[in-house]
Amino acid sequence: MFSVAEENYIKSIYHLQRSGYNVSTNELASHLQTKPASVTDMLKKLQAKNLLHYEKYYGFKLAPDGRKLALSIIRRHRLWEYFLVEKLGFGWEEVHDIAEQLEHVQSAELTDKLDVFLGHPRFDPHGDPIPDQKGKMESQKLICLLDAPLGKQLIVAAVQNQSVELLEMLKAKRLAIGTKLIIKKRFAFDESMEVKLSGNDVFSLSDKLGREVLVTLNQAS
Amino acid sequence: MFSVAEENYIKSIYHLQRSGYNVSTNELASHLQTKPASVTDMLKKLQAKNLLHYEKYYGFKLAPDGRKLALSIIRRHRLWEYFLVEKLGFGWEEVHDIAEQLEHVQSAELTDKLDVFLGHPRFDPHGDPIPDQKGKMESQKLICLLDAPLGKQLIVAAVQNQSVELLEMLKAKRLAIGTKLIIKKRFAFDESMEVKLSGNDVFSLSDKLGREVLVTLNQAS
DNA sequence: AAAGAAATTTAGTTTTGGCTAAAAATCAGC
DNA sequence: GCTGATTTTTAGCCAAAACTAAATTTCTTT
Numbered sequence: 001m002f003s004v005a006e007e008n009y010i011k012s013i014y015h016l017q018r019s020g021y022n023v024s025t026n027e028l029a030s031h032l033q034t035k036p037a038s039v040t041d042m043l044k045k046l047q048a049k050n051l052l053h054y055e056k057y058y059g060f061k062l063a064p065d066g067r068k069l070a071l072s073i074i075r076r077h078r079l080w081e082y083f084l085v086e087k088l089g090f091g092w093e094e095v096h097d098i099a100e101q102l103e104h105v106q107s108a109e110l111t112d113k114l115d116v117f118l119g120h121p122r123f124d125p126h127g128d129p130i131p132d133q134k135g136k137m138e139s140q141k142l143i144c145l146l147d148a149p150l151g152k153q154l155i156v157a158a159v160q161n162q163s164v165e166l167l168e169m170l171k172a173k174r175l176a177i178g179t180k181l182i183i184k185k186r187f188a189f190d191e192s193m194e195v196k197l198s199g200n201d202v203f204s205l206s207d208k209l210g211r212e213v214l215v216t217l218n219q220a221s
Numbered sequence: 222m223f224s225v226a227e228e229n230y231i232k233s234i235y236h237l238q239r240s241g242y243n244v245s246t247n248e249l250a251s252h253l254q255t256k257p258a259s260v261t262d263m264l265k266k267l268q269a270k271n272l273l274h275y276e277k278y279y280g281f282k283l284a285p286d287g288r289k290l291a292l293s294i295i296r297r298h299r300l301w302e303y304f305l306v307e308k309l310g311f312g313w314e315e316v317h318d319i320a321e322q323l324e325h326v327q328s329a330e331l332t333d334k335l336d337v338f339l340g341h342p343r344f345d346p347h348g349d350p351i352p353d354q355k356g357k358m359e360s361q362k363l364i365c366l367l368d369a370p371l372g373k374q375l376i377v378a379a380v381q382n383q384s385v386e387l388l389e390m391l392k393a394k395r396l397a398i399g400t401k402l403i404i405k406k407r408f409a410f411d412e413s414m415e416v417k418l419s420g421n422d423v424f425s426l427s428d429k430l431g432r433e434v435l436v437t438l439n440q441a442s
Numbered sequence: 443a444a445a446g447a448a449a450t451t452t453a454g455t456t457t458t459g460g461c462t463a464a465a466a467a468t469c470a471g472c
Numbered sequence: 473g474c475t476g477a478t479t480t481t482t483a484g485c486c487a488a489a490a491c492t493a494a495a496t497t498t499c500t501t502t
Contacts, residue, residue, distance in 0.1 A: 005489060025450055038490055040451055045488090057450060057497055088334040098328050105322040113309040226459060246480055259460055261481055266458090278467055278480060 002049075004104045007073050008032065009042050010051060013062055014070035019158075019177040023060070071135035072111075077103040078124035078131075079114050085125040086118070092125035127155065127218030140216035146191065146207065150183045153218040160212045169209065174201075180218065223270075225325045228294050229253065230263050231272060234283055235291035244281070292356035293332075298324040299345035299352075300335050306346040307339070313346035313398060314388045348378035348398045348435075363435040367412060367428065371404045375436040387433055394424065396434065 002010075012031050016023045025043075029036045043060055046052040051066035062070060080102040084095040112133060115121075122138055123129055129138040140157065148154055156179045159166060170176065174197065184202060185194040191207035223231075233252050237244045246264075250257045264281055267273040272287035283291060301323040305316040333354060336342075343359050344350055350359040361378065369375055377400045380387060391397065395418065405423060406415040412428035 003488080026448090034489090035491065036450065037452080037492080041489075084331075088331070088338050090330075090334065094330075098326065098331050101326045101328070102323075105319065105326075107319050107322070109311075110305075110309070110319050113311065117309050224458080247478095255459090256461065257480065258462080258482085262459075 001106060002069065005042070006046065006049075006051075007069070007104055009039075009046060010062070010066055010070050011073050011077075013052070013060070014067065014074070017061060068135055071131045071137075073103055075131040075133075075135075076105070076111050078128060079111065079118060079121070081124045081126070082118055082121045082130070083114065086121075095125065123219040127153070127216075129219070138219075140219075142214040142216060144211060145183075145193075145205070145213040145215050146210040148183060148215050149217075150186060153180055153182055154215040155180055155218055156213060157216045158214040160214065166209075166212055170213075173203065173205070173209075174199075175213065181215075222327060223290065226263070227267065227270075227272075228290070228325055230260075230267060231283070231287055231291050232294050232298075234273070234281075235288065235295070238282060289356055292352045292358075294324055296352040296354075296356075297326070297332050299349060300332065300339060300342070302345045302347070303339055303342045303351070304335065307342075314383075314392075316346065317383055346398060347380070348437075361437055363437060365432060366404075366414075366426070366434040366436050367431040369404060369436050370438075371407060373403065373438060375402055375404070375438060376400070377402065377434060378437045379435040381433045381435065387430075390430065391434075394426070394430075395420075395422075402436075 009028075009032065012028060013023060016027060016031060025036045025039050029039045032039070040056075043052060043054045046066065047054040047060075049065075051063055051069060052060050053063050054060040077099050080099040081092075081095045084090040084098060085092050090098075115133075120132075121130055129140060131137040142157055143154075145154070156175055156177055158177070159170070175181075180198045182196045183193050184196050187193070191210065192204055193210060194202055194204050196202045230249075230253065233249060234244060237248060237252060246257045246260050250260045253260070261277075264273060264275045267287065268275040268281075270286075272284055272290060273281050274284050275281040298320050301320040302313075302316045305311040305319060306313050311319075336354075341353075342351055344361075348361075350361055352358040363378055364375075366375075377396055377398055379398070380391070396402075401419045403417045404414050405417050408414070412431065413425055414431060415423055415425050417423045
């Protein structure tokens, strides 16, 4: 039905659009490790297949069919990740590349039988929700970092405003959409907190910053 | 490492060579549903990669690396078939196309972990032996039903082709992998035979069907 | 509002794996 | 051993998905 390349584009567009950034040809190219010119070519093809709305120089976004396809790919990817970790004993950090291949195996029956076999898991080993056959998935509740629980793994999901100053600060602190962190300590005095990243660096964040950052609980952990 | 197309060529060459026929460019083309000219192109590429010995107009055969690759693909294919039937509940006649896709997922670790998870199965659901990591596999002597001895208990082990028509007929005759039967009579006139199943029903089989069905002697009986 | 910078698209090329048509080599029948 | 038939290979072309370089559009800055 759709080629591996097409599926990868659709998946990337979905993920980038969802993370709030305005998706540009350049962003998409760097996300897919390819060149902007290649992206333009593919965007036209995807539009011709009704997966995408695209107007040149203006921008693009997924059409309903594209969104449906994206969710179906994500469903396959996350089910396979769950299988690899829970049944085959892989570590959750090892499974991404293998799932990238498995997700392109085309068979709706396979996906659904795998889902049944695994017991309809609702979250993959990274804590991301698994869409059902209809593309519905658990919506991750966004929590303000100031209100988030201590000691649990959190994932940065969004920011409240897009000011240059905030984005600059996030960059400096190595915080981005998808960054995983744990709140180690919170000081009542000024509402600042100490936070540990997955890379094990620990640093402190002010209340002001904490107020702007929205996170989700990593459900798998 | 190797492309899907390359893997499919190697697998086809292995299967055709093993079934004894002298493998010609034409045969290979029809087996792969492609044209002889395309086959010639690919043969050159496979030779350049040291998977094949090839001399133009003379013929070709797998080189050691090619044989190793073929066995590794077959291992993956048959392990996935076993998984699909035993774990996901597919019927053994439904799994071929899906396994054709899964067999091209590249990860030695995946294959070996799947093997462990499945408990090192030695035969796939069609009765074909599964090679181990080193490419060794059970050599189960398969006898064509046409050549099988009278009066001895036989076990249906495999079929020569996977056509829908054949599978449909086998289903109607209640023949499946593992079915035990005894040849009661054979008619020289048209090579048809009378066969008794364990359930005691006796029926006759045409030479055409007999040619497609492979059995093993039940050594225990 | 214009100029320079940045992003995007077009044009033309490459690689992989296929195709058709034509040429070359081998095989079969006499 | 020749001649025609068959098989195999070559030559040239196509489509997908990438690339580079150049052109075009939009954005930024003054």
